[in-house]
Amino acid sequence: DSGVTQTPKHLITATGQRVTLRCSPRSGDLSVYWYQQSLDQGLQFLIHYYNGEERAKGNILERFSAQQFPDLHSELNLSSLELGDSALYFCASSPRPTDMNTEAFFGQGTRLTVV
Amino acid sequence: GENVEQHPSTLSVQEGDSAVIKCTYSDSASNYFPWYKQELGKRPQLIIDIRSNVGEKKDQRIAVTLNKTAKHFSLHITETQPEDSAVYFCAATGGYQKVTFGIGTKLQVIP
Numbered sequence: 330d331s332g333v334t335q336t337p338k339h340l341i342t343a344t345g346q347r348v349t350l351r352c353s354p355r356s357g358d359l360s361v362y363w364y365q366q367s368l369d370q371g372l373q374f375l376i377h378y379y380n381g382e383e384r385a386k387g388n389i390l391e392r393f394s395a396q397q398f399p400d401l402h403s404e405l406n407l408s409s410l411e412l413g414d415s416a417l418y419f420c421a422s423s424p425r426p427t428d429m430n431t432e433a434f435f436g437q438g439t440r441l442t443v444v
Numbered sequence: 445g446e447n448v449e450q451h452p453s454t455l456s457v458q459e460g461d462s463a464v465i466k467c468t469y470s471d472s473a474s475n476y477f478p479w480y481k482q483e484l485g486k487r488p489q490l491i492i493d494i495r496s497n498v499g500e501k502k503d504q505r506i507a508v509t510l511n512k513t514a515k516h517f518s519l520h521i522t523e524t525q526p527e528d529s530a531v532y533f534c535a536a537t538g539g540y541q542k543v544t545f546g547i548g549t550k551l552q553v554i555p
Contacts, residue, residue, distance in 0.1 A: 331487065362543060371547040372488065372533060385542035419487060432478060433543065435487040
């Protein structure tokens with residue numbers, strides 16, 4: 330157990346819908362990262378938050394948005410869902426300040442299926 | 445932005461042989477290079493990492509080398525075992541902690 334909690338574990342929804350994925354980082358971790366992993370694909374970096382502020386953006390679609398709350402949990406919002414958005418979405422957290430790169434601990438992921 | 449290339453995409457080795465996975469990166473500002481192992485249906489887990497001020501790091505059967513001048517780093521697994529079978533991802537972390545992963549290498553260790 331990495332200490333990073335993601336909910337829900339599985340989510341099935343229809344095209345055009347909106348969903349929210351939730352991530353609780355390890356206790357004390359200030360950084361939260363979101364990744365998308367499509368079938369047989371690598372890990373695509375979406376976005377990074379540190380202590381409530383957006384720090385870096387990857388190839389995140391405009392239909393996707395995220396935020397990190399004062400209690401440090403984060404939510405990834407996916408809207409106007411398309412079949413191609415079906416993927417495993419991982420959240421990861423790390424403890425260090427932004428100027429010190431360090432290991433990221435991954436949650437178990439949320440498997441999103443868009444039908 | 446950063447671009448990380450990883451190869452090979454698949455690798456089959458006999459049990460006991462060595463496996464080598466290579467990655468190159470483009471952003472000279474990248475200074476942290478972790479390697480993750482992802483078993484089927486599970487989350488990625490860090491197996492070893494290296495920082496830009498170090499050329500080589502070893503942990504039992506696993507080692508990583510970094511060539512900053514050439515901007516490439518490699519994962520070496522010696523005496524491979526069936527439980528080493530997994531997908532391995534390299535990553536490069538540069539400015540503003542933007543983490544870029546390679547596409548992954550599916551390693552199969554044949555008993």
